[in-house]
Amino acid sequence: MNTELEKLRHSASHVMAHAVMRLFDNVKLGIGPSTEDGFYYDFELPEKISEEDLKRIAGEMEKISAGNLPFKKEVLKKEDALKEFKDQPYKLQLINEIPEGEEVSVYTSGEFRDLCRGPHMEKTSDIKNFKLTHIAGAYWKGSETNPMLTRIYGTAFFSEEELDDHLKRIELAKERDHRKLGKELDLFSIHGQEAGAGLVYWHGKGSAVRRVIENFWIERHLQNGYELVNIPHIARSNLWKTSGHLDFYRENMFPAMDIEQGEEYILKPMNCPGHIIVYKNTVHSYREFPIRWAEMGTVYRYEKPGVLHGLMRVRGFTQDDAHIFCRPCQLDGEIESILRFTVDMLSTFGFSKYEVFLSTRPEKHVGTDENWERAQDALKKGLEKISLDYKIDPGEGVFYGPKIDIKIKDSLQRLWQCSTIQVDFNVPEKFKLEYSAPDGSRKQPVMIHRAVFGSLERFFAVLTEHYGGRFPLWLAPVQAEIIPIGEKHFDYCIRLKEQMIKEGLRVEVNLKEEKLGKKIWLSRKKLVPYMAVAGDREVAEGTLSVRKLGEGEAGTVSKETFLKNLLREAASRSDSSVL
């Protein structure tokens, strides 16, 4: 299945490889596929190259394109192919992996010949609108144990307009980067050098957004039959031994703290054992089920230095976690209601498109095959019941159970993993959890682990990029800025601010001695949804001249009306004015 665009991009990767072969000696070729956004080709090069070299390579590509060379396909016998590519170790490996009976084809364009399944464009001059974007290292065949090749990324389109649009979209994504907005809007900071990589400092403005998210989360959980619990951040290592974390999750855990003579404590990488401690504190009856315990639980995981990324990938983060204890017969119903609950909550934040994945048993796991089968079946049934389309991600489950991951699509059509639902028969077994069944016997409950936002840090980052920092009113760190025109209007503005703050709004006053135009410019830079200007006229009438971000002047209203309107809009949790 090759679309025309994939054909174009794959052909572009050939032209790029062709150019690289012309410019460097002794190049070993890896693979050069098309991707969602463009294409790449992996090379083993005799020397280091940097982004500077991309211009040269692109220049050579222009020449090859202008050369108008046809792409010609040729089918070879396997032994002939092996002979022809004897100096290309990676190609040899690929040839040897082609199953018997499948054809071995080679594409030729000018003096460049490459092992390739095709298909291709007709000629090199079809590749006109391309751009080489960046360079990266990539393991051969994606395995850490293989040598690292140099990957050159590029993109190509049929028309110049499409290429420009694409490059503009990349620029837009850069503008919306949560790390950039985090600085500009004073939301958070990370101090890798001074205080530790991957550890987040939430500033006042970021915390304001976070608090709104948390309050909404608490409200919805209480309405949906959850109880909120709280657990400590460290626990003795024997707890993590029992749970299986020390055996199966150790590489992601910070080393144990030796507190007093041989008593080791461990910083929690997950919340589940803590909730299990609460469960085990008393005996439970089937009549209590389902028990739904939720917590914004902060966890710490050791992540390799190279994987850290803003708020998206950190070493300390807060999961909006919940554990549901129930009877096996309640499992389907619980999964279904969790899915509905999740989708409902996400839609409030403007996320209505998802991709859903069902991840199955990984290599490193606890528990029996039978338990894994049961858990997977339950998840499948839940998905089918609310007819959500999903894909299977083989071997991607957690060590204690399979999971459903919901990836949300943001306003730039990018996917982000947030929500997760995991069915677990294994940890209850390890901790010997019990409940009294209707017939008086002791049975083992099933446990569901689930998170809607996944990590608050990541969700906040996704939200920031989704809205490009222009948060809808209910989330905005500063909902309104009141701007006095001159010093004599300060009192009026300060009193109004105090009144609005008492009503629960987040409001600031700009008391700098600047001109109105500059104050408006500053407020716009901070992406504050509403500005309220007050001068002589407004003070005399008890009104405000209102400006709306992105829309400009919105007329004069009484300060009471302004306050009421803001309260109403914030309470609606609507994002319609933003997107």
Place this chain on the structure above:
RNA sequence: GCCGGUGUAGCUCAGUGGCAGAGCAAUCCCCUCGUAAGGGAUAGGUCAGGAGUUCAAGUCUCCUCACCGGCUCCA
């Protein structure tokens, strides 16, 4: 962890071996102002950290840390 790049004032960045710079922000002064940046002055630096080469290092070399683009891994 791996490949490549980067690290200079609070922020954005210039400075390729010879006196450490600009704009914005900050502070002070002038202007007292009506809807997208008024003017002036002042202050602000262990040039990420350490070692080395050199008469001389922000600049060259090595090590460490962090950050950026990817790979592997992942909420």
